[in-house]
Amino acid sequence: MDAVGAVATHSDISIWGLFVQADWIVKLVMLALLAASIWCWAIIVxxxxxxxxYKREMSRFERVFWSGQSLEELYQTQSDRPSPGFGAVFVAAMKEWKRSHEQNAASFIGMQARLDKVLDVAINREGDTLEKNLGFLATVGSAAPFVGLFGTVWGIMNAFTSIAASKSTNLAVVAPGIAEALFATALGLVAAIPAVIAYNKLSSDASKMTGRLESFADEFSTILSRQLEARGK
Structure with a gap:
């Protein structure tokens, strides 16, 4: 058996074989892309x-809020463990409302400004919870193909090195290195494609829920403003 035949015989082109036979730099690239893909799927789930x-709790709270139940009763049920979304925004505003009344705040304009500020802070806090880790999906979606491309270029360089060392252009000599290189590219795409799709979908959902929170905050602020005006008369 000649040298080329020996290379062909001992080259394992299975997925595990491509990883084991790869250069250590290509292995690091593959492991990094695999870890990024696993973490992306963990974030997606x-x-x-x-x-x-969030959607279930927000819909449930919205039904209760507009059912005619008094704000005080609703606050008593939500104060200890507010439901995500509307409940957290509602409790934050009601705490400021009650604190201002306990301190006999004289300025209704100042009270309204504080309530609006508290609502904004509560919305931002909920928005941060919704958008947490989405940036990682965006980073993987944009960077993973280039990381895979780096592994591809390095693998092709090794393939050409094998050609020079064996002094043969036979496909059996270059096939393992090229296969390893293409496998790195495939891993980059496997990590990037779900990350991009998930990021677009999840960021859109987060924006919609944040928009619902802002609409609720405006409506709730209007209700509290009417009560402030009624008490000031």
């Missing part, structure tokens, strides 16, 4: 469950 819970 976690965010999907979180957004589902």
């Amino acid at each position: 976690d965010k999907s469950m979180l957004y589902g819970r």
Whole structure:
């Protein structure tokens, strides 16, 4: 058996074989892309469950809020463990409302300004929770193909080195190195494609829920403003 035949015989082109035979730099690239892909899927699953819970809790709170139940009764049920979304915004505003009345705040304009500020802070806090870790998806989606491309270039360089060392252009000599290089590219795409799709979907869902929070805050602020005016007369 000649040298080329020996290379062909001992080259394992299975997925595990491509990883084991790869250069250590290409292995690092593959491991990094695999870890990034696993972490992306963990974020995707976690965010999907979180957004589902937010949507259910927000719809449930909205039904109770507009059912005619008094604000004080609703606050008593929500104060200890406010529901995500509307409940957290509502409790934050009601705490400021009650604190201002306990301190006998004289300026209704100042009270309204503080309530609006508290609502903004509560919305931002909920928005941060919804958008947490989405930046990682965006980073992987944009960077993973280039990381995979780096592994591809390095693998092709090794393939050409094998050609020079064996002094043969036979496909059996260059095939393992090229296969390793293309495998790195494939891993980059496997990590990037779901990350991009998930980021677009999840960021859109987060923006919609944040928009619902802002609309609720405006409506609730209007209700509290009417009560302030009624008490000032």
